[in-house]
Amino acid sequence: MEGIYGIWLRDITKFFRDKARLFGSFTMPILFLLIFGGGLSGTMESMMGQMTGADGDFNYVEFVFPGIVAMTLLMTSIFSSLSIIEDKDFGYMKEILVSPVSRVSIAIGKMLGAATVACIQGIILFMLIPFLGLTYDFVSLLLVLPFMFLFACALSGLGLLIASVIRSTQGFQMIVQILVMPMIFLSGALFPINNMPAWMHTIVMLNPVTYGVDVMKKIMIDVDSLSPEVVEAMGLNLEIFGRLITIPEQILFIAVFAVVLVLLATVSFRRTNA
Amino acid sequence: MNPIISVRGLRKNYKKTEAVKGIDFDVEEGEIFGFLGPNGAGKSTTINMICTMINPTSGSITINGYDVASQKARVRESIGIIFQENTLDEKLTAYENLMLHCRFYRVPKSERQRRIEEVLEIVDLQAEIKQRVDTFSGGMKRRLEIARGLLHYPKVLFLDEPTVGLDPQTRAHLWEYILRLKEEQGITMFLTTHYLDEAEISSRVAIMDAGSIIALDTPDALKRQLGGDMIELATEDNALAQQEITKQSTPESMTEHEGTLFIRTDDSNRFISQLLPTLTPAVTSLNIRRPTLNDVFLSFTGRSISATKGDG
Incomplete structure (x- = not known):
């Protein structure tokens, strides 16, 4: 436990010490909110209004905000896992690997560190809610936090696994380009996943981010107050094999995903002869 | 222990x-x-x-x-x-x-x-x-x-x-x-x-x-296993000196490196007092030392450790 705490504490300390990274972490999500929230909302809302016929009921900013929080979680979790490559490059990984800290503790410590950093960024975004004219229920924001942490753990686990097989920072950037971007765009984070070609829909359903985004939206958006047409238009009736998926099922799926990835990352540490 | x-x-x-x-x-x-x-x-x-x-x-x-x-x-x-x-x-x-x-x-x-x-x-x-x-x-x-x-x-x-x-x-x-x-x-x-x-x-x-x-x-x-002392000898004609030394005694080893003869011998006293005065070429420098770990390393591996610098 002490080992997990030490590894976690180190990454958190370094996150707050790195001024450039701290500042950069504020700017990117805000930029996305401006572009997607401000720039796209008019177009999206008029398109949705035509589709559903229920004009004015569809608030795109309300729809996209949880998506952008999820996207921030994804980016930050994966990028924070990059620290493991730095640790190898700068030799610190050796100090950890020759210590009595178990390999699974190293993986868990790293995962929790990246997930914590990601959640801090998510919470920073919450502070923008009043300025965006959004009215999420305060209780729903509190409820979504534990899920955000679980989701971030799963994504950090994925980052760790990538980091453990990639040797260089450049290689990592490439993986991010070919993996992270599609994971965001094909998840329903930024636009509803309706009327897609079948092959694309299959990818969406295989993408774990889809379920994370869906749960966050269902918790944060007051779905019951919306007309059924709007809920459908938002793509919130996620089905698999023609059956509606429930929130507990999705949470279970994310949790299993997180555990499996941490175990895989542990195995890769065991192989490492740093 | x-x-x-x-x-x-x-x-x-x-x-x-x-x-x-x-x-x-x-x-x-x-x-x-x-x-x-x-x-x-x-x-x-x-x-x-x-x-x-x-x-x-x-x-x-x-x-x-x-x-x-x-x-x-x-x-x-x-x-x-x-x-x-x-x-x-x-x-x-x-x-x-x-x-x-x-x-x-x-x-x-x-x-x-x-x-x-x-x-x-x-x-x-x-x-x-x-x-x-x-x-x-x-x-x-x-x-x-x-x-x-x-x-x-x-x-x-x-x-x-x-x-x-x-x-x-x-x-x-x-x-x-x-x-x-x-x-x-x-x-x-x-x-x-x-x-x-x-x-x-x-x-x-x-x-x-x-x-x-x-x-x-x-x-x-x-170092003892190597035996004796290391004598570093330089003369005006090293080739001739080598000939004369081998004629009169059998040192453990004798190599020439950059104008100096490195002679390892069990009995450096006899070498200095009896053999050295009989050499025809004039001695320009003389140094007697105990073998170092470097000599040990050289004799065991055939290489000098400084030539192998880097991660072994």
Whole structure:
């Protein structure tokens, strides 16, 4: 436990010490909110209004905000896992690997560190809610936090696994380009996943981010107050094999995903002869 | 004395090459064990196996009574390692680096503050406790690493090229710290170095070459094994001098290098008093010395260690 705490504490300390990274972490999500929230909302809302016929009921900013929080979680979790490559490059990984800290503790410590950093960024975004004219229920924001942490753990686990097989920072950037971007765009984070070609829909359903985004939206958006047409238009009736998926099922799926990835990352540490 | 490290039939094969070919040795408690060898001799592989970093193909290693294969965590608690390269987190302060180490090694909470101050005092870094490591000089970083390696009171301290890249003055200082550690704390040291004069402080020296240990003894015994003294002789006509020397005596070995004859002989007194005056060419310089570890290394491996600089 002490080992997990030490590894976690180190990454958190370094996150707050790195001024450039701290500042950069504020700017990117805000930029996305401006572009997607401000720039796209008019177009999206008029398109949705035509589709559903229920004009004015569809608030795109309300729809996209949880998506952008999820996207921030994804980016930050994966990028924070990059620290493991730095640790190898700068030799610190050796100090950890020759210590009595178990390999699974190293993986868990790293995962929790990246997930914590990601959640801090998510919470920073919450502070923008009043300025965006959004009215999420305060209780729903509190409820979504534990899920955000679980989701971030799963994504950090994925980052760790990538980091453990990639040797260089450049290689990592490439993986991010070919993996992270599609994971965001094909998840329903930024636009509803309706009327897609079948092959694309299959990818969406295989993408774990889809379920994370869906749960966050269902918790944060007051779905019951919306007309059924709007809920459908938002793509919130996620089905698999023609059956509606429930929130507990999705949470279970994310949790299993997180555990499996941490175990895989542990195995890769065991192989490492740093 | 009991062996603190016991290595039996240790072997490591990589796909086609045998890096370590079944070696046996013991390290006694409280000694400084020098581990030497040219580049690619299997030194690093051996150390990595002892430090639980890689698994042997076969053979067994016991450290402090714990089996390296089955009791890795116990072994890791028993050893401290000063790596050749810097493994500090330079973005953190000296204190933070040491505190993390305490957590990794489960040093009791009530002990941490005291031990951190204690090890910093040993390496003379008390004043820098709150400074970030990236403001430290190379020598200070090394000292901090040694301090960190001592925090969990290891039984054995591994020093892998501890002075590489340091200036001579810092090197000398570092050895003072290391020797004081041995005397005051009685810690066993497992040392690798390319500076053979530094290896002289070892209680015993093992020389590894091509995956096997080819010599293992005290530095004095190894030098005695070479026999006699080294005579460095330069004359106005070295070729003629060589002829005359071989005519009258049979030195252990005689080589010429950059205008100087290196003669190893069992009886340097007779050589100087009887043979030298009879030489026809005039002697331009003469030096008699005991064989050094470098001569030992050269005679065992056929190579000078300075020519093999780098990671072995």
